[in-house]
Amino acid sequence: MLERLEGLRIIANAQALDAAVWPNGSRVFRLAADDVFLLGDGEVHLDDPHAIVELETGFSGMSMEPAAALDWLESTCEWELPGQRPAFAQGAVAGLAVKLWFDETEVFVMTASALAAELEERMP
Amino acid sequence: MAAFTFDGSSVPFDSGDSVLLALRKAGTIPGGTLCFAGDCPHCVATVDGVSYVRMCQVSCRDGMTVEPHPVGGAPPLPDGTTAHTAPLQIRHCDLVVIGQGESGSAAAAEAIARGRRVITLDSKQGADAIGIYAGLTVLARSQYGLERIHCDDVVVATGAAEIQPVCTGSDLSGIYTARAAEYLLAHGVDLGTVVAVGDPPPGHASVSGQLVRFEGEGRVAAVVTRDWDGTEHTHPCDTAIVGLGLHPRDALFRMARDLGVTVVGDAAIDATIPPPPQAGTICPCANVTADDVKNVWDRGFHEMELMKRATLAGTGTCQGMACLPHLRSLLADLGGTVQPPFTARPVTKQITFGEISAGAHLRAYPRTALDGEHRRLGAEMDRIGGWWRPWTYGDTEGEYWAVRNGVSIGDVSTLGKMIVTGPDSAELLERLYPTRIAGIKPGRSKYVLILDERGYVLDDGLVCRDGEYEWFLTFTSSGATFAEMWVRDWAESWELDVRILNRTMSLGAINVTGPHAKELLERVGLSDPPSYMGHASAQIAGIDCRVFRLSFTGELSFELHHAIADSVELWRALLDAGADLDLRPHGIDALLKLRLEKGHILVGQDSDFDSTPRRLHHEWAVDLSKEFFVGKAATIRTNKAPLNKQLVGLTMDGPAPHEGAVIWSDGDYNGYVTSSTWSPVTEQSVLLGWLHLRNGELPTEATIEERRAIVSPVPFYDPDGGRARA
Amino acid sequence: MNEFIEAKVALQWQQPKAAYDVVIVGGGGHGLATAYYLATRHGITNVGVFERSYIGGGNSGRNTTVIRANYGIPEAVRFYQRSLELFASLEDETDRWIMHNQKGLLWMTHTEHGMRAEKARAAVNTAFGAKTRYVEPEEIKEICPQIDLSGGGKFPVLGASYHEEGATARHDRVVWALAEGAMHRGVHVHQRAPVTGLLRDGDRVTGIETPDGPVSAGVVVSAVGGHVTTLASMAGLRLPIRSHPLQAFVTNHYAQAFDAIAASTDLLFYMSQTARGEMLLGAEIDRQPSYSYRSGHHFLESCAHRAMTLFPFLRDLRILRQWTGICDMSPDYSPIMGKTGVDGFLVTTGWGTWGFKAIPVGGEQMAQLIATDKTPELIAPFSLDRFARDRTLADRGSAGTH
Numbered sequence A: 001m002l003e004r005l006e007g008l009r010i011i012a013n014a015q016a017l018d019a020a021v022w023p024n025g026s027r028v029f030r031l032a033a034d035d036v037f038l039l040g041d042g043e044v045h046l047d048d049p050h051a052i053v054e055l056e057t058g059f060s061g062m063s064m065e066p067a068a069a070l071d072w073l074e075s076t077c078e079w080e081l082p083g084q085r086p087a088f089a090q091g092a093v094a095g096l097a098v099k100l101w102f103d104e105t106e107v108f109v110m111t112a113s114a115l116a117a118e119l120e121e122r123m124p
Numbered sequence B: 001m002a003a004f005t006f007d008g009s010s011v012p013f014d015s016g017d018s019v020l021l022a023l024r025k026a027g028t029i030p031g032g033t034l035c036f037a038g039d040c041p042h043c044v045a046t047v048d049g050v051s052y053v054r055m056c057q058v059s060c061r062d063g064m065t066v067e068p069h070p071v072g073g074a075p076p077l078p079d080g081t082t083a084h085t086a087p088l089q090i091r092h093c094d095l096v097v098i099g100q101g102e103s104g105s106a107a108a109a110e111a112i113a114r115g116r117r118v119i120t121l122d123s124k125q126g127a128d129a130i131g132i133y134a135g136l137t138v139l140a141r142s143q144y145g146l147e148r149i150h151c152d153d154v155v156v157a158t159g160a161a162e163i164q165p166v167c168t169g170s171d172l173s174g175i176y177t178a179r180a181a182e183y184l185l186a187h188g189v190d191l192g193t194v195v196a197v198g199d200p201p202p203g204h205a206s207v208s209g210q211l212v213r214f215e216g217e218g219r220v221a222a223v224v225t226r227d228w229d230g231t232e233h234t235h236p237c238d239t240a241i242v243g244l245g246l247h248p249r250d251a252l253f254r255m256a257r258d259l260g261v262t263v264v265g266d267a268a269i270d271a272t273i274p275p276p277p278q279a280g281t282i283c284p285c286a287n288v289t290a291d292d293v294k295n296v297w298d299r300g301f302h303e304m305e306l307m308k309r310a311t312l313a314g315t316g317t318c319q320g321m322a323c324l325p326h327l328r329s330l331l332a333d334l335g336g337t338v339q340p341p342f343t344a345r346p347v348t349k350q351i352t353f354g355e356i357s358a359g360a361h362l363r364a365y366p367r368t369a370l371d372g373e374h375r376r377l378g379a380e381m382d383r384i385g386g387w388w389r390p391w392t393y394g395d396t397e398g399e400y401w402a403v404r405n406g407v408s409i410g411d412v413s414t415l416g417k418m419i420v421t422g423p424d425s426a427e428l429l430e431r432l433y434p435t436r437i438a439g440i441k442p443g444r445s446k447y448v449l450i451l452d453e454r455g456y457v458l459d460d461g462l463v464c465r466d467g468e469y470e471w472f473l474t475f476t477s478s479g480a481t482f483a484e485m486w487v488r489d490w491a492e493s494w495e496l497d498v499r500i501l502n503r504t505m506s507l508g509a510i511n512v513t514g515p516h517a518k519e520l521l522e523r524v525g526l527s528d529p530p531s532y533m534g535h536a537s538a539q540i541a542g543i544d545c546r547v548f549r550l551s552f553t554g555e556l557s558f559e560l561h562h563a564i565a566d567s568v569e570l571w572r573a574l575l576d577a578g579a580d581l582d583l584r585p586h587g588i589d590a591l592l593k594l595r596l597e598k599g600h601i602l603v604g605q606d607s608d609f610d611s612t613p614r615r616l617h618h619e620w621a622v623d624l625s626k627e628f629f630v631g632k633a634a635t636i637r638t639n640k641a642p643l644n645k646q647l648v649g650l651t652m653d654g655p656a657p658h659e660g661a662v663i664w665s666d667g668d669y670n671g672y673v674t675s676s677t678w679s680p681v682t683e684q685s686v687l688l689g690w691l692h693l694r695n696g697e698l699p700t701e702a703t704i705e706e707r708r709a710i711v712s713p714v715p716f717y718d719p720d721g722g723r724a725r726a
Numbered sequence C: 001m002n003e004f005i006e007a008k009v010a011l012q013w014q015q016p017k018a019a020y021d022v023v024i025v026g027g028g029g030h031g032l033a034t035a036y037y038l039a040t041r042h043g044i045t046n047v048g049v050f051e052r053s054y055i056g057g058g059n060s061g062r063n064t065t066v067i068r069a070n071y072g073i074p075e076a077v078r079f080y081q082r083s084l085e086l087f088a089s090l091e092d093e094t095d096r097w098i099m100h101n102q103k104g105l106l107w108m109t110h111t112e113h114g115m116r117a118e119k120a121r122a123a124v125n126t127a128f129g130a131k132t133r134y135v136e137p138e139e140i141k142e143i144c145p146q147i148d149l150s151g152g153g154k155f156p157v158l159g160a161s162y163h164e165e166g167a168t169a170r171h172d173r174v175v176w177a178l179a180e181g182a183m184h185r186g187v188h189v190h191q192r193a194p195v196t197g198l199l200r201d202g203d204r205v206t207g208i209e210t211p212d213g214p215v216s217a218g219v220v221v222s223a224v225g226g227h228v229t230t231l232a233s234m235a236g237l238r239l240p241i242r243s244h245p246l247q248a249f250v251t252n253h254y255a256q257a258f259d260a261i262a263a264s265t266d267l268l269f270y271m272s273q274t275a276r277g278e279m280l281l282g283a284e285i286d287r288q289p290s291y292s293y294r295s296g297h298h299f300l301e302s303c304a305h306r307a308m309t310l311f312p313f314l315r316d317l318r319i320l321r322q323w324t325g326i327c328d329m330s331p332d333y334s335p336i337m338g339k340t341g342v343d344g345f346l347v348t349t350g351w352g353t354w355g356f357k358a359i360p361v362g363g364e365q366m367a368q369l370i371a372t373d374k375t376p377e378l379i380a381p382f383s384l385d386r387f388a389r390d391r392t393l394a395d396r397g398s399a400g401t402h
């Protein structure tokens, strides 16, 4: 089951995001040059007075066991997955916009909450 | 012994046999020169409900059902009740080698030795390449199902096919190509008395002279040849073997030549052009004879493509594998030049709908966070503006009155929402919108149109100001995705320093509307509601909200925007708090009625490709004194053209006509209805519609569905807006 | 000879002349129909048609052959209804079998919004003489028994507009019947004769350039498809056209059993069974403008899947071939026909995904314009200057394919 995630969404200029110091233990998903989704608690210091920092509950996610995830992705993901760990990647999976976080212990699968039910139907 | 059913009888087979081989062993064999290589069309049959399967290409399975292909006809459409499904596998590699004969194996081995990731495909190993597409992507069907292989290079090593004989009697059974005969002999099949022509398989001598015809009743009984001096010789036989040369199986290469695909081995050879056929069937799939080709040629169809289209030769199940060499030969004979083969197109191996759509999905429609709530309340859900939304909770009339007389809530989470900040944010919005933005004070909002460069209305929404550099924009539900591209594109082309965040899917929005809306919200903690067209942050039922005061329904309304994680809690809190106010939610059906009474347009329903603000009576939303905005030049230009039609309000007695109904003036077509509903509160039908001007004037009345309609000012209800501003 | 082999048409090829009264660039349906109607209706036969490949080699030989008049605005309904009528009598008139077959067209919808649109279509069609009515699911099932009204449980069919006069005809045969009819009366049709430039005398177009030399003309008509903007730019015209690929595919041949033409607005596909028994499917244009004739696998996978949602019987049908045409799309989904503001240069273009059905009427009207030098009333709304005059045609109702 995909669970709704609670994090911060940060839109700022790319240099500010490159230089930002993220809270310890947080997960930083760089969705675009100017766009970060941050999971974790703590203060964020950014050098961009115009940055947009908003509570973000628009994504849902779930953790998958790596072997099972790769198996599923083999029949649903058209693009080549990153080989290194950890890695973040995003693109169409099973016809939906999906974000993937890979590390040694899990594959974390995220999508817009509005499409979570749809993605679940397309999962094993 | 294992067996399958053919035409109702049981046929035994040895493990590993193809269906065709098993049939040959059993002595039942279709007519035509069989190739046993998947090239010719003669052995197609219906296998387990799938027609046009070549029996030489499927291995026997115990219990399978094979029906012969109807002679001279087509199989019936299946009913689709078989449970054939296939999974999808997506693979990546450096090189795909198609064909694992000598040249293909060598190409694969060489690449592997160089450390390349190689995937090989071969029909003999159960993996058919279906087509090569841009990407590069190779589509294949294997024992895994459908395979989509993404790669950098492809080597086509599909070999060559043997040329079929074309002469009288070539449709008899008992005729084999040289390779087919060799294959049958290797499998211990007794061919009886054999007569070979052309290049025979090893161990057989061929008769001299040119092949003239085959003789026999159903089965071949003799081969007739002719010497150079015209003498014919009849060679009685049980089996005829023809070795007429090769033509490359290069369709995969030809369809992808310009994608950098290479071809090796026999697939790269120059095609043998056989002697021009004098009689017999050239194209067995479409049943085209040599005489037919000559006849059509004589009537001016000289180009290969025209010949193909006029005779349909090459358009059948083997896609020209059988007929192409002979067509080229005959056209060269008739016209003096050898024409190129016709265009190679996917698919090169036939594939079923079920197989090809493995892993395909229908378009996904997002759901709001309240989707479960709507369903629980028994709402009839519909796809609206790209989302699943509640059309009605079953009592549109009751939902409507709840808004007009009491209080109601509606899920408007699908609204397009966007945050824009940055030093150039005001500049961006000033250029994007046709109205003045700079004057909007923090905490205030303004209704806006979005125009395209041609001055036509793309969308509408609100601009809400939060601070000097902070803005919140709304768009229509169906316009939101496009709006994001639109805003980003312009910001980038103008190189403005802004930050943009689309909040459509992150923020929920609940519209609290009706005369008792304020009372309800007070109960859940809104003590200081914003004034009309204002907005403010507030805690409602303990949830952080941003409250927008505006009105689409015509009643006092507050839109509560909040993180979607809180939508359900907020929705339920409102329902609870309003229970004694007879609070009930309203669906889209009721909402459309309510807004129509107010004359609010729905962009996309009431507007069209050519809707200028002037045609929509929205000149007030355009300020031509601004220095610049997208669509300004076009608006000035179109304003000079005489106005020809406008969106107007209409009222009628009696039931509402259909949306889309034609509007007539003096018996002439004069427009059509875009929105129409019975208005319970004004007790008449109220409509919006396009009306053409006649002699420069809008008619004052019209005929719709044979009844009188009066052109009426909008809003139809509460014209001075007192209720919304209350 | 089997019945599907073209048995009668005889094409007479001639050597090009140095001058014609009328030069038509493009030997597709529209170019040849213009020539045909010039010859048969106006006795104008000193006409040369120049085709860069073979006749019908463009979209006129690649389309899915749907003929219908169920458009969304009066100008279009009237125009296509005229074509429907011309199509219905074309076999008698030319004494050639074009496999014209009135099948009825069902346009299915799965949403409230879609129902509203199909009802609107029926209303405007009826007002202008096209036979279209809104039908409920039970009747849909009667017209098309193979349909799964539940849409696989995902896209239930809520209703449809039913256009009784919807028809199909064999595309190539239409092209040939018109070519033959024109040639027979003295028109020259030249294949492998690309037009590489336009001759101009001041602002006036006076002929064409070809690899075999210049050919002068009283009037030049552009009936080219696929690259129309290139030719028009030689006359100094910028056309509001973007070219997009449109794909289609067919299955093998099956016994006749699927009588209607079926389409779905929400699932975005349409389908019919050809005279020879193939199931023929098409969908929407590729979003990305392109001149590439390369077919895509994604289209095939997705279109097959969508069609199967309504027609589960397709599951075990074997797909034989897919192909692509390049469609010249106008901004308002309507053709651009007639005078261009450049003397001696007329266009018939913007045929997008919908121009096969318009071949007879398009030719008839262009011929009348050439013969009389007056824009016929039926095509006046389609003139190029409509965009500058703010008279864009808003045909939201037919912003679909086929």
Ligand SMILES: Cc1cc2nc3c(=O)[nH]c(=O)nc-3n(C[C@H](O)[C@H](O)[C@H](O)COP(=O)(O)OP(=O)(O)OC[C@H]3O[C@@H](n4cnc5c(N)ncnc54)[C@H](O)[C@@H]3O)c2cc1C
Residues within 6 Å of the ligand: C025, C026, C027, C028, C029, C030, C031, C050, C051, C052, C053, C054, C055, C056, C057, C058, C059, C060, C061, C062, C063, C064, C065, C066, C067, C193, C194, C195, C196, C223, C224, C225, C226, C227, C231, C246, C247, C248, C282, C323, C324, C325, C326, C327, C348, C349, C351, C352, C353, C354, C355, C356, C357, C358, C402
């Ligand atoms: C897959 C597909 C499905 C379709 N389905 C339908 C349908 O169901 N119903 C429908 O009504 N319409 C349909 N269409 C649209 C229809 O096919 C076209 O609108 C119609 O064929 C246009 O005819 P035409 O004569 O204008 O163009 P074409 O047939 O393309 O002819 C233009 C000709 O101009 C030639 N040419 C181009 N440049 C030059 C030059 N410089 N010199 C000389 N010659 C030149 C080309 O070679 C071509 O032969 C479909 C199109 C496609 C691609």
